[in-house]
Amino acid sequence: MESVQQLQQWLAAHPQMETLAYIALLLSGSWLANFVVKKGLLRGVLKIMSRTPVAHDRQLIERNIIARFANVVPALVIGYGIEHVPGLHEYVAIVVSNVTKAFIILTVARAISGTLSVINTFYDRQEDAKERPIKGYIQVGKIVIYVVAAILVVAALIDKSPVILLSGLGAMAAVLMLVFQDTLLSLVASVQISSNDIIRVGDWVEMPNLNADGDVIDIALHQIKVQNWDKTITFIPTKRFITDPFKNWRGMQESGGRRIKRSIWLDQQSIHFLTDEERQKLHRFHLLKPYLTAKQTEIDEWNAQLQEAGKEPVNTRRITNIGTFRAYVKAYLQHHPRINQQMTMLVRQLNPTADGLPLEVYCFTNTVVWDQYESIQSDIFDHLFAILPEFGLRVFQHPSGQDMKSFILQQN
Incomplete structure (x- = not known):
């Protein structure tokens, strides 16, 4: 007891040392509180959480939410x-107290922000998360939290009521609208995208004016990430999906079939009526x-009604090689195992041009997988190009240098 009294007397005689002693005691107490909370209470909380499904979730560990609260x-x-340190200047105590309050506010804001990030991560693991992403709303929530935290931090540092700061924000409304213009527009766009189900993560989108053509990999408040087919990343402002035209291929992917729309350009000079010999030859197919x-029966009945006029071939109907080829292509597609028979199927002629007569194949595959689709399409046209000479038809193409060389040699 005498030692304690002597220490108190000595400290009373040396006020500066007394202040330093109390400060050291305060710092030791804060360190001890930190040790007890993180090593004791925090360990107990983690032990309780170990019995839950999120015990070893990496997101909780990386975000370190519980440690921030501690x-x-x-x-x-x-x-x-x-405030209870003797001999400490009043202004120093006020500054330290205010800085401590600001630190607490900022720490709580960061912890809440981390909690929102974890909530978004857990939500993304749900099966329907791609249809209704909430990342944009999470980011808006973070902005609100940090704006409120910033106001409270400033109020704590200047030791004023936050109401005074808020009352001054009215005069700054125009400035704030200008500063947060992109955020507000992005928020409105995010709401429209989500409510109207315009795009989802995983959709194939195409926006030619921004050179974007690939899969959506992330939908955020201010921008949407699109991974192009060459593996580059295009960052598109969220509002552009409301104001600019773009193509979403989700309908094709969900339908189960992808369209084939390609033409064979035929040499119009190779089109003619089939002779009896050619018609009999085509019966092999x-x-x-x-x-x-069926066609021959129809034509014979029609020509029989012509009587005397039917004796002239120019007055009769006859089977053409191009019509027969068109019928063959249609039958070939109807019997193809990789063509979707429930969707539109057409084989039609388009307007003739100086580059030949386009015969268009319009149908859908029974798969939307890209490489399979391209393989099916190529196999079909490989066959059609190879079978064309059987019908007496030729593919049109412009003469090459080799063609001109062969022609000159033949003339000589």
Whole structure:
């Protein structure tokens, strides 16, 4: 007891040392509080959480949310104890107390922000998360939290009521609208995108004016990430998906079939009526037998009504090689195992041009997988190009240098 009294007397005689001793005691107390919370209470909380499904979730570990909340305790000790340090200047105590309050506010804001990030991560793991992403709303929530935290931090540092700061924001409304213009526009665009289900993560979108053509990999408040097919990343402002035209291929992917729309350009000089010999030769095609039989019966009945005029071939109907080829292509597609028979299927002539007569194939595959689609399409046209000479048709193409060389050699 005498030692304690002597120490008190000595400290009373040396006020500066007494102040330093109390400050050291305060710092030791805050360190001890931090140790107890993080090593004791925090360990107990983690032990309780170990019995839950999120026990070893990496997101909780990386975000370190619980540890951030634990940092509030030593700050509270310092903020409360600094007022009881003897001999400390009043302004120093006020500044330390205000800084401590600001630190607590900022720490809580960061912890809440981390909590929102974890909520977004857990939500993204849901099956329907791609249809209704909430990342934009999470980012808006973070902005609101940090704006409120900034106001409270400034109020704490200047030791004024936050109401005074808020009353001054009315005059700054125009400036704030200008500063947060992009954020407000992006928020409105995010709401429209989500409510109207315009795009989802995983959709294939195409926006030619921004050179974007690929899969949506992230939908955020201010921008949407599109990974192009060459593996580059295009960052598109969210509002551009409301104001600019773009193509979403989700309908094709969900339909289960992808369209083939390609033409064969035929040399118009190779088009002619089939002779009897050519018609009999085409009877070898199994797919053409029903067409040739039905068509010949129809033509014979029509020509029989012409009587005397039917003796001249120019007055009669006859089967053409291009019509027969068109029927063959249609039958070929109808019997193809990789063509969707429930969707539109057309084989049609387009307007003739100086580059030949385009015969267009319009149908859908029964798969939307890109490489399979391209393989099916190529196999079909490989066959059609190879089978064309059987019908006496030729593909049109401009003469090359080799063609001109062969022609000159033949003339010589």
